[in-house]
Amino acid sequence: MLLLLLLVMVVVMVLYVWPGIYTRMKPTAVEARFWANVCTQFAKGSKFARASGLYEWMVIDSVSAAGELVARLRLAAPLENTMQSLHGGAAALIVDELTTVSIMSQRCFPGVTLSLSLQYLAGCKRGDVVVVTSRVLRAGLKVVHTEAEFRLEDGTLLVRASHVKYCAAPRPWFALLWIRTSVAQLFMPWALKQMVPKTPAALTTLPSASSHAAAADPFSEKQKKDYFASLGEGVEPAQQLVGFDLVLAGARLVRTGPRTMVLEAPKEVGNPNGALHGGATAMLVDIIGTSAIAREVEANGESCGVATNLDVQYGAAGKGKIEFEITVLRLGARVATVKVIARDSRQRLVCQGTVTKYGKFKSI
Numbered sequence: 001m002l003l004l005l006l007l008v009m010v011v012v013m014v015l016y017v018w019p020g021i022y023t024r025m026k027p028t029a030v031e032a033r034f035w036a037n038v039c040t041q042f043a044k045g046s047k048f049a050r051a052s053g054l055y056e057w058m059v060i061d062s063v064s065a066a067g068e069l070v071a072r073l074r075l076a077a078p079l080e081n082t083m084q085s086l087h088g089g090a091a092a093l094i095v096d097e098l099t100t101v102s103i104m105s106q107r108c109f110p111g112v113t114l115s116l117s118l119q120y121l122a123g124c125k126r127g128d129v130v131v132v133t134s135r136v137l138r139a140g141l142k143v144v145h146t147e148a149e150f151r152l153e154d155g156t157l158l159v160r161a162s163h164v165k166y167c168a169a170p171r172p173w174f175a176l177l178w179i180r181t182s183v184a185q186l187f188m189p190w191a192l193k194q195m196v197p198k199t200p201a202a203l204t205t206l207p208s209a210s211s212h213a214a215a216a217d218p219f220s221e222k223q224k225k226d227y228f229a230s231l232g233e234g235v236e237p238a239q240q241l242v243g244f245d246l247v248l249a250g251a252r253l254v255r256t257g258p259r260t261m262v263l264e265a266p267k268e269v270g271n272p273n274g275a276l277h278g279g280a281t282a283m284l285v286d287i288i289g290t291s292a293i294a295r296e297v298e299a300n301g302e303s304c305g306v307a308t309n310l311d312v313q314y315g316a317a318g319k320g321k322i323e324f325e326i327t328v329l330r331l332g333a334r335v336a337t338v339k340v341i342a343r344d345s346r347q348r349l350v351c352q353g354t355v356t357k358y359g360k361f362k363s364i
Contacts, residue, residue: 032106042110047270052078057079071098077243091161092278106136115311116164120158133148228290288338296361318351325340327341338354
């Protein structure tokens, strides 16, 4: 009886005491790269990541013990917008993916997104190599704050982003994490090292942009406005979608009213758990907001603008048909802001977001 009591006490200590201490211990560089690789392999399994082809054009160069990650991306047609620059939704996907890798490299549970915010400062062109740096700012037991930056090789800042995730996990997760890593380090160090991704040889591992089929010329401002104004009119065949928007070919985004759109197959842009991917959610806020602006300015506007800010707050996991309610908050001569609220079939809030765009919306 006494032996059984001692055994129970040991189990309780492992599950509820040691994990709390363990999560505050800094991981080694090898351990950080190991868990980053585990997270990356898991993320590649999502339908959204596969449909976007993101990992065909991106490599992770390094992951530090402090959770700072450096990746390189070559801009190619599948990640472009109508102007053949980096798509705002693709940038949101990259932020979501890479900051989550940084989080898990610190032994944190992958968690769920609370908020995602991006500031777009400059564009780039096809073939450019973009260096993305993500880092963990603060890792608490429940909430983790991260940030990311996109720069060209010459240092030009393209995008700044912040990503907040709720990463609380059951205590057994931490116990399993500690046992798995400790056993690997103590008894199978060679196996641990084999699972660590090798640092790629800079750009030699990135395919050339010319290796992908050439896309059409960049849209003119009128073509871009017409494209977004017609978005969701019926079930769009793939040939009507452009660049990164092609990920919606299977998801079917349909306009159901002057200020409503419905996503009919969210699993097609889902995460590994089958719910709507956080990066896809941000992308939808971006393009649905742009579509609303394009329809508002169709009569006298010259463009539907370029994004300067994208902010999304997340609620319930998006499953089943998802309806987006669109409100144009402000439509000035040069600046427009649109609010997008998404709810599932049970009327649960999936997300609430705003996109701000700069363009020639009205004559001055």
